[in-house]
Amino acid sequence: MPDFGRVAIIGGGSWATAIAKVVVEHTGHIGWYMRRDDRISDFRRLGHNPAYLTGVHFDIDDIEFTSDINEIATEYDTLVFVTPSPYLKDHLKKLTADISHKFIVTAIKGIVPGEDVVCSDYFHQRYGVPYRQLLCIGGPSHAEEVALERLTYLTVAGSDEKMAREFSRVLACDYVKTETSTDVTGIEYAAVLKNVYAICAGICNGMGYGDNFQAVFLTNAIREMDRFLTAVNPVHRNICDSVYLGDLLVTGYSNFSRNRTFGMMIGKGYSIKSAQAEMKMVAEGYYGTKCMEEINRQLHVSMPILDAVYDILYKDLRPRDVIPALTEKLS
Numbered sequence: 001m002p003d004f005g006r007v008a009i010i011g012g013g014s015w016a017t018a019i020a021k022v023v024v025e026h027t028g029h030i031g032w033y034m035r036r037d038d039r040i041s042d043f044r045r046l047g048h049n050p051a052y053l054t055g056v057h058f059d060i061d062d063i064e065f066t067s068d069i070n071e072i073a074t075e076y077d078t079l080v081f082v083t084p085s086p087y088l089k090d091h092l093k094k095l096t097a098d099i100s101h102k103f104i105v106t107a108i109k110g111i112v113p114g115e116d117v118v119c120s121d122y123f124h125q126r127y128g129v130p131y132r133q134l135l136c137i138g139g140p141s142h143a144e145e146v147a148l149e150r151l152t153y154l155t156v157a158g159s160d161e162k163m164a165r166e167f168s169r170v171l172a173c174d175y176v177k178t179e180t181s182t183d184v185t186g187i188e189y190a191a192v193l194k195n196v197y198a199i200c201a202g203i204c205n206g207m208g209y210g211d212n213f214q215a216v217f218l219t220n221a222i223r224e225m226d227r228f229l230t231a232v233n234p235v236h237r238n239i240c241d242s243v244y245l246g247d248l249l250v251t252g253y254s255n256f257s258r259n260r261t262f263g264m265m266i267g268k269g270y271s272i273k274s275a276q277a278e279m280k281m282v283a284e285g286y287y288g289t290k291c292m293e294e295i296n297r298q299l300h301v302s303m304p305i306l307d308a309v310y311d312i313l314y315k316d317l318r319p320r321d322v323i324p325a326l327t328e329k330l331s
């Protein structure tokens with residue numbers, strides 16, 4: 001039976017805060033790395049994260065805060081990474097401690113920019129963490145709803161399913177049900193792709209396409225995701241499981257979705273820069289689109305939706321030219 005020992009959260013945003021809430025309820029103590037000391041002092045003073053999910057209150061005595069990633073990496077046995085993917089390497093570049101013997105859990109739904117690999121592969125390749133010590137958390141889950149204790153289903157994936165099951169117990173509570181899987185990279189790629197598709201759903205919505213179209217669009221998106229996952233990690237999976245289809249639907253339909261909101265602004269005619277400036281949080285699908293397009297240049301999977309989003313975001317083509325052409329390829 002694996003012993004996950006002392007658990008620490010790496011990251012200070014909304015999902016980190018929601019995961020911290022769930023984990024500390026179970027473990028009674030967490031380490032928590034945040035990059036900014038002013039945020040840590042405000043958190044200690046207020047008893048909640050000063051910037052994200054401010055309604056979630058913590059017992060400060062249960063938390064050991066630090067802005068030193070080496071301290072947390074040395075003192076804790078299980079490191080749960082919850083930073084937005086574009087910043088992951090910025091945090092890790094300060095890391096000198098050996099983490100190859102730790103349990104690494106990634107709750108990041110993004111790809112590592114510049115490396116074009118999902119986070120578990122990055123921790124394995126760059127930091128020598130064996131695959132059996134790498135887990136990921138997926139599933140349809142907006143942090144805001146977990147904060148409100150609305151029922152949420154999370155999937156913990158690990159190459160060793162027993163390990164995944166054991167860690168899933170750290171997350172399970174009245175409002176979080178957990179499932180397990182062995183499809184670690186498939187789940188990580190699915191999470192990257194659903195962000196790309198949510199951007200496209202938002203673009204179409206912003207252009208005036210309605211619910212009838214959205215249903216067809218998401219049907220095509222899940223087929224496209226399935227084709228890609230089959231090419232990149234050909235294991236048996238049911239694409240209708242909530243960790244794949246459910247996550248696509250929550251992000252594609254929800255008003256909480258940052259990726260969809262970002263896309264909606266593009267569809268309404270905002271420039272990419274102004275849409276990004278307007279967003280207070282990170283729409284990771286913007287970065288994911290470029291990485292996925294680069295990865296797919298090797299795999300040659302038919303991905304008309306990914307290509308369309310790439311054309312709009314990176315080739316400066318206009319949605320009113322790209323989206324009608326895309327609609328001709330959907331069925």
Ligand SMILES: NC(=O)C1=CN([C@@H]2O[C@H](COP(=O)(O)OP(=O)(O)OC[C@H]3O[C@@H](n4cnc5c(N)ncnc54)[C@H](OP(=O)(O)O)[C@@H]3O)[C@@H](O)[C@H]2O)C=CC1
Binds near residue numbers: 017110
């Ligand atoms: N939010 C959600 O509902 C869910 C998110 N996820 C995933 O969790 C991960 C984290 O997302 P989430 O918590 O939502 O992120 P947020 O957008 O809520 O938080 C942003 C975080 O990034 C930090 N940050 C901002 N700018 C920089 C920078 N230039 N360099 C380094 N750090 C920076 C912020 O730190 P500071 O406050 O100091 O500026 C803050 O901690 C993502 O991969 C996301 O896909 C997964 C499931 C649900």
Ligand SMILES: O=C(CO)COP(=O)(O)O
Binds near residue numbers: 139198247251254258
């Ligand atoms: O991954 C998420 C929900 O599962 C969060 O991403 P969005 O904010 O774009 O929905």
